[in-house]
Amino acid sequence: MPRESFGIGNVRIRVGTSRSLELPITRLVTGADVSLPVRVFHGREDGPTVWLDAAIHGDEVVGVEVIRQVLAGLDPKELRGTLIAVPIVNVLGFMTGDRYLPDRRDLNRSFPGSARGSLASRIAHLFMQEVVAKCEVGIDLHTGSDRRSNLPQIRADLDDPRTRSLAEAFAAPVMLHARIRDGSLRHAARERGATVLLYEAGENLRFDGYAIDAGVAGVRRVLASLGMVDGPAEPDHEPSVECRSSGWVRARRTGILDLDARLGQRVTDGERLGALVDSFGRTLRLVHANRDGIVIGRTEAPLVNSGDAIVHIAT
Structure with missing residues (x-):
């Protein structure tokens, strides 16, 4: 039996195709609409539904380039399963190079959000309803905060077998067992039953090549481990150093x-x-x-x- 089309927002994506769309967030005082940019790859064959996101903090740009390069190498006709990519979650912060939203709230402390709450809470709610609720695995891409650089690393619950397996597949130089912060996307998504990896690499407001390259390779390895794309027959990487x-x-x-x-x-x-x-x-x-x-x-x-x-x- 052929796969059904994939619904998100008010559109449906046919099997074997990709489509870009916008999910409405708010309206500026100028009257201009602000939307969440999303691209969906809906494969012909069955497989998991996975999301990629970046720029939850508006000044963390490495993940935007990671997602661009990952998507450039995907063919929806050959993909198994469905991939939802949200390269810029904090749209308003991204436009001004600001970590936070205009109301100074940290979006990554506002999940799962509320349809009637603050701007941050509404964006979080929209993301949870339209993206997380449809997925079983997510990769949340981050960089160091103001004037800090990070070694490419996965932060995750390494005591959870499925999470650990995906962290090992990503194969960043380090995988760090990290506690879950209340209000974070990782915490809210886990409460919904999703497995989430948090990738940290590079410095804010910079396209650090080492951080981008490790992120692209790691995401591709995770997709391969999930059976969504074909991966190399033999490992081409060193295993991660586990830190507790x-x-x-x-x-x-x-x-x-x-x-x-x-x-x-x-x-x-x-x-x-x-x-x-x-x-x-x-x-x-x-x-x-x-x-x-x-x-x-x-x-x-x-x-x-x-x-x-x-x-x-x-x-």
Whole structure:
């Protein structure tokens, strides 16, 4: 029996085709409509329904390029199952390069949302109803926040067998067992029965090539592991390093940061990672690792205040 067409919003997508559409969000004071851009690939053969999303934080642009490249390599006539891609969730923040919405709310703390709530809550509700509710697996793409860069990594519940299997298939350099935050997309989607991987890589407002390449390869490997696309016969990647906890090294003085620690570097407790200096180059304080592990994040800010997060180490 042939597959049925796929319904989303007020449209239906025929099997073996792809279609771009817009889901209405709100109207600006100018009268212009704001919509959520969506593209659906509806394969000819049965398979899982999966979503990809990026830019829940409007300044996190790496995932937008990851999704563009993944979709460029897909043929709906050969796809098994259905893929829903939402490259820009926080449309208003994305247009201004802002992490948050105009009301200063964090969209990734507003799920599952409400049809009658704040703007953030309404966007979250729309995403849950039109995307998450139709899917069994999702990949949520992020970058480091303001002036921080992240090593490509998957954050997920590694104690859940299905989630762990998909995290291993993604094969980012690191997979980190991460607690679920209330109000996040990952938390709300899991409550609906979906399996969610959160990908972190690169810096905000930048197209970091290493983050894009690892993201594209990882998404393709997950789709292959789900049987949606054909994958390589033999693994072409190193397995992820599993980490169970992480913590930040923080500045002990205010100063100019001379940081030697690199993303992906293995460090030992007490190892020198850099120094805080004054404007004449005089050393104010050395920066040392506070645990054994691997560097999964670092600040890119040259000026730091006492207490600022400098280096993120996963154990």
